[in-house]
Amino acid sequence: MIPEIGHYALILALCVSVVLGTLPIYGAAVGNSMLMSVAKPAARGQFLLVLLAFCCLGYAFAVKDFSVLYVASTSNSQLPIQYRLAAIWGAHEGSLLLWVFILSIWMVAVSFLSTHLPEAMRARILAVMGLVSLGFLLFMLTVSNPFERLIPAAFDGRDLNPLLQDPGMVIHPPMLYMGYVGFSVAFAFAIAALLGGTLDATWARWSRPWTTVAWCFLTIGVAMGSGWAYYELGWGGWWFWDPVENASFMPWLAGTALIHSLAVTDKRGGFKAWSVLLAILAFSLSLLGTFLVRSGVLTSVHAFATDPKRGLFILVFLAVVIGGSLILYAWRAPRVGLGGGFSIVSREGMLLTNNVLLVAALGAVLLGTLYPLFLDALDLGKISVGPPYFDTVFVPLMTPAIFLMGIGPLAQWKKANLPELAMRLRWAFAVSAATALSLPFLIGKWTPLVSLGLMLAIWIVTTSVVGLRERLAHADGSSLMGRLAAVPRSYWGMLLAHCGVAVFIVGVTMVKGFEVEQDVRMNVGETSTVGGYTFRFDGVREVKGPNYIAAQGTFHVSQDGREVTVMYPEKRRYNVQNQTMTEAAIAPGLLRDLYVSLGEPVAGGAWSVRLYHKPFIDWIWGGCLIMALGGVLAISDRRYRLAWRRKEAAVPAATQMARQTVS
Amino acid sequence: MNRFLLPLAAFLVVVGFLAVGLTLNPRELPSPLVGKPAPAFSLPQLHDQAKVFSPNEMTGKVWLLNFWASWCGGCKEEHPVLLHLAQSGEVPIYGVDYKDTRDEALAWLQQHGNPYPLTAVDEAGRVGINYGVYGVPETYVIDKAGVIRYKQIGPLREDTLQAKILPLVRELQKQ
Amino acid sequence: MRWLLLFILLVPCLAGAEEARPLADNPQAEARLKHLAIELRCLVCQNQTLADSNAPLAEDLRREVREMIAKDMSDKDIIEFLVTRYGDFILYRPPLKATTTLLWVGPFVLLIAGATALVLALRRRQKKLTDVSLSEEERSRVAQLLSEGAKRL
Numbered sequence: 001m002i003p004e005i006g007h008y009a010l011i012l013a014l015c016v017s018v019v020l021g022t023l024p025i026y027g028a029a030v031g032n033s034m035l036m037s038v039a040k041p042a043a044r045g046q047f048l049l050v051l052l053a054f055c056c057l058g059y060a061f062a063v064k065d066f067s068v069l070y071v072a073s074t075s076n077s078q079l080p081i082q083y084r085l086a087a088i089w090g091a092h093e094g095s096l097l098l099w100v101f102i103l104s105i106w107m108v109a110v111s112f113l114s115t116h117l118p119e120a121m122r123a124r125i126l127a128v129m130g131l132v133s134l135g136f137l138l139f140m141l142t143v144s145n146p147f148e149r150l151i152p153a154a155f156d157g158r159d160l161n162p163l164l165q166d167p168g169m170v171i172h173p174p175m176l177y178m179g180y181v182g183f184s185v186a187f188a189f190a191i192a193a194l195l196g197g198t199l200d201a202t203w204a205r206w207s208r209p210w211t212t213v214a215w216c217f218l219t220i221g222v223a224m225g226s227g228w229a230y231y232e233l234g235w236g237g238w239w240f241w242d243p244v245e246n247a248s249f250m251p252w253l254a255g256t257a258l259i260h261s262l263a264v265t266d267k268r269g270g271f272k273a274w275s276v277l278l279a280i281l282a283f284s285l286s287l288l289g290t291f292l293v294r295s296g297v298l299t300s301v302h303a304f305a306t307d308p309k310r311g312l313f314i315l316v317f318l319a320v321v322i323g324g325s326l327i328l329y330a331w332r333a334p335r336v337g338l339g340g341g342f343s344i345v346s347r348e349g350m351l352l353t354n355n356v357l358l359v360a361a362l363g364a365v366l367l368g369t370l371y372p373l374f375l376d377a378l379d380l381g382k383i384s385v386g387p388p389y390f391d392t393v394f395v396p397l398m399t400p401a402i403f404l405m406g407i408g409p410l411a412q413w414k415k416a417n418l419p420e421l422a423m424r425l426r427w428a429f430a431v432s433a434a435t436a437l438s439l440p441f442l443i444g445k446w447t448p449l450v451s452l453g454l455m456l457a458i459w460i461v462t463t464s465v466v467g468l469r470e471r472l473a474h475a476d477g478s479s480l481m482g483r484l485a486a487v488p489r490s491y492w493g494m495l496l497a498h499c500g501v502a503v504f505i506v507g508v509t510m511v512k513g514f515e516v517e518q519d520v521r522m523n524v525g526e527t528s529t530v531g532g533y534t535f536r537f538d539g540v541r542e543v544k545g546p547n548y549i550a551a552q553g554t555f556h557v558s559q560d561g562r563e564v565t566v567m568y569p570e571k572r573r574y575n576v577q578n579q580t581m582t583e584a585a586i587a588p589g590l591l592r593d594l595y596v597s598l599g600e601p602v603a604g605g606a607w608s609v610r611l612y613h614k615p616f617i618d619w620i621w622g623g624c625l626i627m628a629l630g631g632v633l634a635i636s637d638r639r640y641r642l643a644w645r646r647k648e649a650a651v652p653a654a655t656q657m658a659r660q661t662v663s
Numbered sequence: 664m665n666r667f668l669l670p671l672a673a674f675l676v677v678v679g680f681l682a683v684g685l686t687l688n689p690r691e692l693p694s695p696l697v698g699k700p701a702p703a704f705s706l707p708q709l710h711d712q713a714k715v716f717s718p719n720e721m722t723g724k725v726w727l728l729n730f731w732a733s734w735c736g737g738c739k740e741e742h743p744v745l746l747h748l749a750q751s752g753e754v755p756i757y758g759v760d761y762k763d764t765r766d767e768a769l770a771w772l773q774q775h776g777n778p779y780p781l782t783a784v785d786e787a788g789r790v791g792i793n794y795g796v797y798g799v800p801e802t803y804v805i806d807k808a809g810v811i812r813y814k815q816i817g818p819l820r821e822d823t824l825q826a827k828i829l830p831l832v833r834e835l836q837k838q
Numbered sequence: 839m840r841w842l843l844l845f846i847l848l849v850p851c852l853a854g855a856e857e858a859r860p861l862a863d864n865p866q867a868e869a870r871l872k873h874l875a876i877e878l879r880c881l882v883c884q885n886q887t888l889a890d891s892n893a894p895l896a897e898d899l900r901r902e903v904r905e906m907i908a909k910d911m912s913d914k915d916i917i918e919f920l921v922t923r924y925g926d927f928i929l930y931r932p933p934l935k936a937t938t939t940l941l942w943v944g945p946f947v948l949l950i951a952g953a954t955a956l957v958l959a960l961r962r963r964q965k966k967l968t969d970v971s972l973s974e975e976e977r978s979r980v981a982q983l984l985s986e987g988a989k990r991l
Contacts, residue, residue, distance in 0.1 A: 235890045242885050270963075277670060284674075297684040301884045308685045315685065319678050326671035333667050344960050352960075356952035364945035370680065371932075371941045377683040380937045382692060384879050386887075386930025393945045519861040519868070526858040537858070599861075608861050692881060695925040762894070788898050795923040797881040797895055 006056025007147040013049035020130030024123035036123035047108040067153030076159035078547035093146035124192035159576035168228030179218025187283035204265035216631040223624030234582035241390040244302035247289030254282035257358040269339030350408040357401040406463030428462035453509025460502035493634025504623025510616035531613025706783035733771035741818035749778030758782035
């Protein structure tokens, strides 16, 4: 009964989305206020219906209703409750429901937080989001129904893939989807602006917070995916440039370019058409990612079970949505005004150079991901494009971007003076270069890449310090605290986010440069020393889990004779799917991770064991977290809080503009 | 106006490729050995361990080389097609038992029928690697000069046999 | 004397736990294998390297590579051996040939094209925009608005 209610709720949601996607847009085009006012209640109604459907599916999982086909194929009676619920998004159909659910969350958020927008704009934004949800709902109801029944009901389920039975599964997909789907808001803003012809700096100002929030979520989502792969897959890697990983990284690159481009459009009214195009690009890449993961066009560890029929539907949807937006763009964008002028060497110029570099990097990732498909389609043979390609191509493209990250915030708007900039930055450059050249020798090994990585990271930090000092020197207020308080939060957000990048670079550089791995055969009582730490193997015993049986090893780790920790790697055999999984033991630390992976029993009662010492690896995900926090800080800036509190602009627009350029 | 249409044009090109991609199989690996001489080997025979089989014994004849194993599901699927082909006598099929145990292979042929005049045993899988085998079943069409002319990846189906393989075999036999 | 002998026999046990042996018989060869295997693809997996895969074919191929290393074959020869049999698909680093030129050159071409487009677009803007200077009246209005805004801050 409950699954049928869920199914019916989805059908109703589809009807609502048809209404939402058509009436408000028409109303906005002809100026009919009544039609436009349909948008808000329709969006909220759709949210409630999808929420109902989502809860119905959750209920089916919670009570182990194996008469629902989807529940029977992704769950099991022995599966613990948290994974039974996470299994909602464990396979294709349910993850689509999650997509639509998160889209409706963003829709309802926009409906509540957009009171300062003109009615026509709000109507168009919600309508565009409604059209997107229409496509997904239609997709679900035709070829991917999560509520399909299995008659007769299965006695027990096929179980969730053991790799997914992990806390990461509970948080990573929702976070990632919040980011992916969040770019639909920026997309909707862009389309609404193109439709209405109101493409100006104000549009950029409204778009920015939504885009930044989506970007924060995506940053955390991608970082979580990487962290999860690290501790779950058992071989210590954290990024493989796998097609599905790239599918989540490309929207991130586009989103990063977008938040920088919106800064130019917001401040100087320039490059509006480009910002709009980037917004369309970011969301297009989200949709492309959805296609790549489910169509079977590319091979990946992360891909859902594939079905070309589903792939065709998504491709047609993709073509319609993106093709339509790009036609609209080609039609309306040429009429957009140019905004304020600026020279090539200026903060605007540098922000746009950042855009060029990010888009080139994005293009490189897209090229590498799709190239095997291109060649195969043209019957030119089959190749593989893997980490060696991406690492070779990505680093040279991002290095200038990071170098610019130090100069950009210090450059003046409209026209910057290069010799003057060089003067202001000379100490930062000297310190970065000197430290980067000498530090690797102190650690133990010098390679050009390590030196480059460290230099870029230190460069970001030193230039941030220089920028902050200059800022404080010009701020109002007599005391240091007063001057610090005068610095707006958006500036702190930028500093924090940029420093997050520096932390990330340190993590990557140190791990790649100084990681140590050792494959040993250990008998009980034997020791092995890796990276200064001594690991003593103290045997293996059998441990029973809720739905698995494991061989659990015990390792006592000491450094300079003092015991540091005890580690328990496992080799699990899950009861239902009869799959063996390696559960590595990780001892995380601020400056290093210790990683132990249990292999196979070998002759003589010994075990093959893999030991790793990974310096600074947690800085990789720590850096991403700091980046996201920077984004959050930037959104909490006063101008957005003021905008939320005030219904209409009480202050004349001109004064508002003046205030913005001062901060 | 032109440069504003560029994104749309680029997008349509990508969509075109993705559409073609839906019809392709990214995991199928065509063989680089097609058009090259079949790698030489000398393997013991399944039914008579004292004797060996080598492809150069087959020079002057057009023949099929089929890699199979008793543990392989797809081999069971294609077996009726092979038996039917063997009965027709149009082209001989020689088997290579890949990474299998002798007893299980013999029992399997006993149970399902034996279309092969003889079967060679590749226990370690080395000959398979030389032929670029990455999964069984795989079948090669080899011509009179000992050159590989076609590789069938996966189970041999009746329609592929009639549409592609038999016409090729007939053409090669005329040479 | 007897006690001395016993003591000598006991000392190795008292000296501490034994150091574990490396898993491979020849660690240098194994290091070479690892260096090669992380750039080779497991052909039957869903996108994994030859080094990380547990598939039977991957183990067979690693065995082949180990034997080739033992025969002192160069990296280039080992890769050629595998490519002759399995094609370029087995390489995660696509070789530079006519069909992959676009792949290797593409990103940098894109960068240069983007940078050129940016410079041209900015130059075009400069020509289209004329700098309008403020009149005296407008200047005083700006000053008034700025001070008004500062008071409200």
